[in-house]
Amino acid sequence: MTKTELIEQIQIKRSFLCVGLDPDLKKIPRFLLKSEDPIFEFNKAIIDATKDYCVAYKPNIAFYECLGPSGWESLKKTFDYIPKNIFTIADAKRGDIGNTSKHYAETFFSFLNANSITVSPYMGEDSVKPFLEYKRKWVILLALTSNKGSLDFQFIKDSNNQELYKSILEKSLKWGTDENIMYVVGATRSENIAEVRKLAPKNFFLVPGLGSQGGSLNDIINYGWNDECGLLINSSRGIIYASNKNDFAEKAGLIAKSIQNRMSKILDEKNF
Amino acid sequence: MTKTELIEQIQIKRSFLCVGLDPDLKKIPRFLLKSEDPIFEFNKAIIDATKDYCVAYKPNIAFYECLGPSGWESLKKTFDYIPKNIFTIADAKRGDIGNTSKHYAETFFSFLNANSITVSPYMGEDSVKPFLEYKRKWVILLALTSNKGSLDFQFIKDSNNQELYKSILEKSLKWGTDENIMYVVGATRSENIAEVRKLAPKNFFLVPGLGSQGGSLNDIINYGWNDECGLLINSSRGIIYASNKNDFAEKAGLIAKSIQNRMSKILDEKNF
Numbered sequence: 001m002t003k004t005e006l007i008e009q010i011q012i013k014r015s016f017l018c019v020g021l022d023p024d025l026k027k028i029p030r031f032l033l034k035s036e037d038p039i040f041e042f043n044k045a046i047i048d049a050t051k052d053y054c055v056a057y058k059p060n061i062a063f064y065e066c067l068g069p070s071g072w073e074s075l076k077k078t079f080d081y082i083p084k085n086i087f088t089i090a091d092a093k094r095g096d097i098g099n100t101s102k103h104y105a106e107t108f109f110s111f112l113n114a115n116s117i118t119v120s121p122y123m124g125e126d127s128v129k130p131f132l133e134y135k136r137k138w139v140i141l142l143a144l145t146s147n148k149g150s151l152d153f154q155f156i157k158d159s160n161n162q163e164l165y166k167s168i169l170e171k172s173l174k175w176g177t178d179e180n181i182m183y184v185v186g187a188t189r190s191e192n193i194a195e196v197r198k199l200a201p202k203n204f205f206l207v208p209g210l211g212s213q214g215g216s217l218n219d220i221i222n223y224g225w226n227d228e229c230g231l232l233i234n235s236s237r238g239i240i241y242a243s244n245k246n247d248f249a250e251k252a253g254l255i256a257k258s259i260q261n262r263m264s265k266i267l268d269e270k271n272f
Numbered sequence: 273m274t275k276t277e278l279i280e281q282i283q284i285k286r287s288f289l290c291v292g293l294d295p296d297l298k299k300i301p302r303f304l305l306k307s308e309d310p311i312f313e314f315n316k317a318i319i320d321a322t323k324d325y326c327v328a329y330k331p332n333i334a335f336y337e338c339l340g341p342s343g344w345e346s347l348k349k350t351f352d353y354i355p356k357n358i359f360t361i362a363d364a365k366r367g368d369i370g371n372t373s374k375h376y377a378e379t380f381f382s383f384l385n386a387n388s389i390t391v392s393p394y395m396g397e398d399s400v401k402p403f404l405e406y407k408r409k410w411v412i413l414l415a416l417t418s419n420k421g422s423l424d425f426q427f428i429k430d431s432n433n434q435e436l437y438k439s440i441l442e443k444s445l446k447w448g449t450d451e452n453i454m455y456v457v458g459a460t461r462s463e464n465i466a467e468v469r470k471l472a473p474k475n476f477f478l479v480p481g482l483g484s485q486g487g488s489l490n491d492i493i494n495y496g497w498n499d500e501c502g503l504l505i506n507s508s509r510g511i512i513y514a515s516n517k518n519d520f521a522e523k524a525g526l527i528a529k530s531i532q533n534r535m536s537k538i539l540d541e542k543n544f
Contacts, residue, residue: 022372062368062375068348068383069341076340093368095392096334097419100294103334111340120367120392122414124421142394147369149396152443156436158428164436171424 001087001115002136003179003204003228009055009085010229011272014264018056018089018206019256020236021046021078022063027241029248039067039074042248044081046240049253053260056232057082058089058206079112087232089140089206090114095127102130109134116140118184118206121168125175132176139181143169143196146186146209165192169199178202182232190219197224208234210259217259221266229272235259273359273387274408275451275476275500281327281357282501283544286536290328290361290478291528292508293318293350294335299513301520311339311346314520316353318512321525325532328504329354330361330478351384359504361412361478362386367399374402381406388412390456390478393440397447404448411453415441415468418458418481437464441471450474454504462491469496480506482531489531493538501544507531 010016023039032038047057059078064071082088090108094117095101108117109131116138119128131139144154144165154165172181178200185196187209196205207220210233217233224231239259242251282288295311304310319329331350336343354360362380366389367373380389381403388410391400403411416426416437426437444453450472457468459481468477479492482505489505496503511531514523 024375060368060372062366062372062379066375066379066383068379069344072341072344091368093366093392093395094334096332096363096365097417097421100332100334103296103338107334107338107340111338120365120394122392122394122425123365123417123419124424124426126419126421128421145369145395147395147398149369149398149400152396153394153436153440154396156430156439158430159433161431164425164428167428168425 006055006087006204007228009087010267013052013055013260014267015053015055015260016229016231016233016263017054017256017259018058018087018232018234019046019050019054019239020091020208020234021057021059022236022240024063025067027244029244029246031246037070037074037077039064039071040077040081043074043078045249046252047081049249050239050256051083051086053253053256054086056087056089058091058234058236060091060236076112079114088115090117093118093120093142095120095123097123098126098130101127105131105134109137116182118142121172125171128172128175132180137180139176140206141168141172141181141183143183144185144189144192146188150186166195166199169196173200173203178204182206184208185224187216187220187233190216190223193220193223197226197230201226202228202230204230204232206232206234210235210238217262217266225270229267278327278359278476279500281359282539285324285327285532286539287325287327287532288501288503288505288535289326289528289531290330290359290504290506291318291322291326291511292363292480292506293329293331294508294512296335297339299516301516301518303518309342309346309349311336311343312349312353315346315350317521318524319353321521322511322528323355323358325525325528326358328359328361330363330506330508332363332508348384351386360387362389365390365392365414367392367395369395370398370402373399377402377406381409388454390414393444397443400444400447404452409452411448412478413440413444413453413455415455416457416461416464418460422458438467438471441468445472445475450476454478456480457496459488459492459505462488462495465492465495469498469502473498474500474502476502476504478504478506482507482510489534497542501539
């Protein structure tokens with residue numbers, strides 16, 4: 001999917017919501033466990049109930065991988081089931097030497113046909129490049145994450161007093177363009193979103209941490225909005241586990257709809 | 273496997289060689305493609321031919337993952353086939369927020385029953401901790417990698433003139449012990465191994481880059497040896513693709529044997 005196509009979807013659906021698909025056998029409604037593929041049945045119901053209110057889905061690969069080969073079957077079925085006008089994010093946080101990253105790119109861009117993958121920057125340019133060689137595909141590079149551990153290294157200041165996450169931004173901006181690189185920018189310290197926006201005015205940000213990890217929608221908009229929206233805001237647990245009973249999909253749909261509603265008003269206010 | 277058990281194996285086998293299992297359908301001998309599970313058949317033959325000369329195997333997950341669910345079947349069969357006295361490393365370079373890393377730990381330590389996993393440090397302590405909660409299992413944290421991109425961020429100096437990889441070492445040493453944390457320390461700039469050894473005198477290092485990536489065995493020993501050996505030296509392509517004909521396993525065995533031979537002499541010289 002291209003940037004233009006993504007923006008078009010945001011304008012049509014009046015939403016920049018991304019729904020995180022993190023299905024956990026211990027948390028999904030019990031009655032689903034009787035079905036042949038509970039993980040896919042859960043996702044299918046969530047997608048059916050939320051697809052009108054979001055522009056992206058983000059399956060977190062760890063939740064599938066831990067089920068062995070059958071988890072990968074469920075993951076593949078999930079990617080295939082997501083409507084083609086919805087942006088897909090393989091949340092995999094991969095990254096290795098070039099020859100290995102090439103294989104990861106094959107997995108996520110060819111086998112799963114995801115539109116994008118989250119990538120860890122620690123190993124530098126040659127670990128990211130193989131993902132950027134695919135047309136119409138995206139790297140979503142970790143810049144500032146939303147967890148407590150983000151404070152361990154991401155804010156280390158270099159001799160010019162610049163934090164590590166900013167050095168990563170500056171350098172990686174040269175590896176691709178705003179047509180194939182997005183950044184993960186956590187919402188827990190929303191003033192930092194403004195710092196990232198200064199360095200990367202044109203790139204889309206994937207913002208995790210709405211709801212369960214503490215971010216506020218208004219803050220994210222205040223600090224991260226650009227004239228193309230520039231934001232995909234993710235919610236996982238807050239939507240998919242809104243209920244663990246028979247009405248789980250209905251409840252997920254209601255939460256997604258209420259977020260879309262707030263986003264729609266913001267888009268109106270912004271004349272977008 | 274505990275550190276004591278690993279050291280015992282090094283002393284018995286007179287080797288600290290790790291064989292990287294990176295099977296690529298485009299590179300393995302053609303006649304294997306006719307078998308039901310070419311990847312496993314390839315690994316099985318390589319393991320049979322090299323198991324007396326190495327103390328560790330390191331399957332690189334990317335090479336299995338790119339084959340979809342069947343790749344995970346081959347990976348599982350490979351882990352199950354490796355003799356129990358040989359240390360296993362899932363080269364996965366994972367790392368995510370705590371709740372997600374917990375699922376990755378489940379995959380690699382429970383489902384695959386690997387002894388260890390390589391982990392990327394960028395997201396900090398809570399992304400690593402879930403792996404450290406398993407007894408007799410190891411995190412092998414990326415410190416200094418062997419690729420060109422390692423120069424992009426790993427050597428950024430902080431305001432105290434300390435390189436990033438050293439800050440990662442210093443901080444992460446407090447997350448666990450030398451009984452559950454090892455470090456990836458690339459062999460391409462072997463003088464840096466000495467820097468890492470200064471900071472982490474007791475931890476084992478997984479050293480990739482012998483052979484195809486340019487590292488020399490003597491340099492690694494000179495800079496990285498400690499009084500418990502403290503080194504697992506990996507070779508992948510140099511061993512497993514020594515031949516792509518019918519004699520691939522035999523040739524792999526010969527190369528592994530010749531490395532073991534050199535290692536044995538070093539261990540003798542060190543009175544280990």
